[in-house]
Structures are given as structure tokens and as C-alpha cells.
Amino acid sequence: MKRVVITGAGTINSIGQNVPQTLNSFKEGRCGISDLNFKDVERLSIKIGGQIHDFEPDKHFNRQQLSLYDRYTQLTLIAANEAIEESGLVFNGQLAASTGVVLGTAGGGVSTWDDNYRAVYEEGKNRVHPFVVPKLMNNAAASHLSMKYNLKGPTFTVSTACASSNHAMAQAFQIVRSAQSPVMVTGGSESMLCFGGVKAWEGLRVMSKDACRPFSLNRNGMVQGEGAAIFVFEELEHARRRGANIICEVKGFAMSSDAADIVNPSKQGAARAISNALQDAQVNVEDVGYINAHGTGTAANDKTECSAVADVFGHHADKIMISSTKSMHGHIIGGTGAVELMACILALREGIIAPTIGYEEHDPECALDVVPNEAREAKVELAISNAFAFGGLNAVLVLQKV
């Protein structure tokens, strides 16, 4: 089995349009959740989200690209550009033939669906633009990324709701670890902040109208966000030979299914994913210093997650820091695990733990150190990132400092 490291990272989200801005926002505990701005927002009862406001697509892409790139694809390509540039890799020959792209997205081109349904249903139009299908499909972002960087290896999209990008990164990790390819590009993207996207979520009655306050007793639901994060996963020796800058090591992962309920989370399912991931990484529970929580800010998730962590870590749970950065960038659904991996990188590389902001009241059912409101300095050797999706699908990644 090969060892796998990260040699490039890129992101765009509501608290940063690149990695340095995002890490700074984590350090400052900056909130990217604000009033949503799009057509028909006044008809929604949920009017806040982690929307990227100061992003001008036509500064990044030409007209023909924009006719093919849904916003989720645009965000993917911007994050990928930063990641691949940082890695210093150029893809040709055998490396291009083996390197692929595994991305996570839950909804794909949601605003393309929304815009065109509006055109045919509301406006009564009888024709739509010829590129509607290639623009909205869930693999559009992975395909455009593959075309742009000449990546010809295994390329596909994983869609497991809120765990999509963790599942995707786990797949990419396996491909590199099993020596199928020395390099894989992976991560996730989501952009469903449009009328139909938010309206659908509203229906579930799990959304907060004012803020995302994970683990806080007065939490009242999740807040949606949008964004992407892309990483270059590389085999350790391959990275060393070319003198690459190594960000951290991906040590292990595990996936599990609750096989119980389509929306309610299960403590057992989450705990199995966490403990199996630690086993896969061949590390002890005592070595884990930080957990990037799934931490959605819903009543059900946060107490179930804390209880699963307490079960897996036993007495050590009291010494672990666990924070939810969804309090800052919102729940980026299929891209959330990828954006949140940035917080694990911050912990491992800079020894700074991103806080859970908006925290106001202690909840005895979430009695862990949730790093409330302010970032903290701490030496962390090992971090894990949790994602527990609707449908009961869980994926946990383990990362180690290098």
C-alpha cells in the first residue's frame, strides 16, 4: 500500500475566494452567512445563506465557457486552478493517462435546472438552450476539469448528499493508495442557492432563519452555503522525488451506512465510520487531536454526532477539540467535506483550530470541547473529518501532520 499526501489545495466559498483568505477567515471566526440575493428570494421563508456575493463569473470565463458551465462547475474550476497550480504538476504522457478526477456533488447544476424549469413552466417558453443537459449533469464539473488539465484516468462524480465530497476523496485516496495512479484530483462542489434549491430545503423544516449555531443549546437548524474545494492527492514517494510541497498526509478513511432512516442520523452508523477510519489509518484514538465535525446545527445531528464521538473516544473525548466550520460558511452540501478539510489542514499545518462560531449556550447533550467562538492554538498530529449524509451514508477521513 502506498502512502498518500496532499500537494495542492484550492477553494472558493463564502468566507474566502482562495485558500489563504479561507484560512484567515477560520482564524478570525468570520461569518460568511448573509442575506441571500437571487430572483424570487422574497417568496422564501429562509432568506439567509453562505452565498458568494463578490464573485463575477465573466471575469473568469468567456461567453462560450459560461454557456456550458453551471455555477457549480465554475466554482470547481476556480478551486482546481489554485490546487493544481500549487501542486506544480503538469499533466502529460503517462501521468496524464493515469491521473483522474473524483468529485462530490449532491445536486450538480441545480440553478440550470431552476432557470430552465422557470423558462418552460413559468414563462411558457417552448424551447431551451441546447446545452441545458451538458450544463446541469452531475459529472459536468469533473469532465470540464479533466478536459482543462488533460486528466485521462478514472474520472467520475460521487453523489451521496452531504457526504458526497468525503466519499469522493475516499475514492481518490484508494486509487492512489492502491497504486492505480500516483496522482488524483479530488474534492467537491455545490451551488444550490437559487429559488428552487432553497425552496426544496425549506420543505424539510430543518433550516434556521437567523444563524447556524452548531452544538449550542439554542441552535435552530442548518444554513445552506455554496462553494468548492479541490485537492491534489499524490503518492508520497512521487511527491518527494519531485520535491513537492507536502501539505499533510491522508492516513485512512471509512464509510458506513446506517441502514435505518432516510433523514434521521444514527449514532451507531456514525461511530462505526469513525472507528473504522481510525482502524484503517492504524492509529490510536488517543492520537486524534481535532475533529472537524459534520456539525450541521440541527437538533438531531449535533447530539447524535457528539454521542458517537463520546462512544468511540471514551475518556479521550474530553481532550479532543471538535468544531463545526459550517457556522461560518454554511452547509455546502455535496461540497462541504472538501471545504471543511481546509480546517483540518489549518490544524495540522499551522496548529490553529477553527472555531464553532455563533455558540451561545452549553448543551449537556453536546458536552465536548467545541472550540466556541474563537480560534485556538494547539498542537495537533492527527485530525479527522466527519460527514454524515441524509440517507444514513457516512464517510470519515483521517489526516496526519507531516
Added chain:
Amino acid sequence: MDIRSKVIEIIADQAIIETSDVNDESTLEGLGIDSLGLVESIFAIEEAFDIQVPFNANQPNESSFDLSSVATIVQGIEKLIQEQS
């Protein structure tokens, strides 16, 4: 609306060239418009003139709508406007 100048505008826009570089004899292929650009041009023509252009990308040569040059496209549009009005 002047059909010819609108068609030239659509085609020039698709080929990313000046309208002055498009004339009656210009072909879409000659201007570098590929198969995706072709369906996008047809869409733009349908939108501009509110007509239905018979075209199946699987059988591009069997369309009754002659796409071989700007002149034939203009003639085809005139015919469709007449038929569909």
C-alpha cells in the same frame, strides 16, 4: 426585422468574429463553427425569429433546412416564417 443582418449577427457572435467578416457565401464550417456551435446557432435563430427549425444533429444533411451558407439560411428562415405564420 432585417433577416439577413440578424443571421449575420448570430453567426458572427457564434464564430467570435466581426459581422463584416461574414457574407452571403460564408459557411458555418468555414467560419470555424463546430457541431455544438451549430446547434447553438439554430437555437439563436429560433429565438430571434420565433420559428421551429427542422434539424436533427444525428442526420445533419437530411434536414429540409439548408444550412450550407448564410444565403441558404436566410432563404430557409424566410420560408419558415411564411409557413409558420
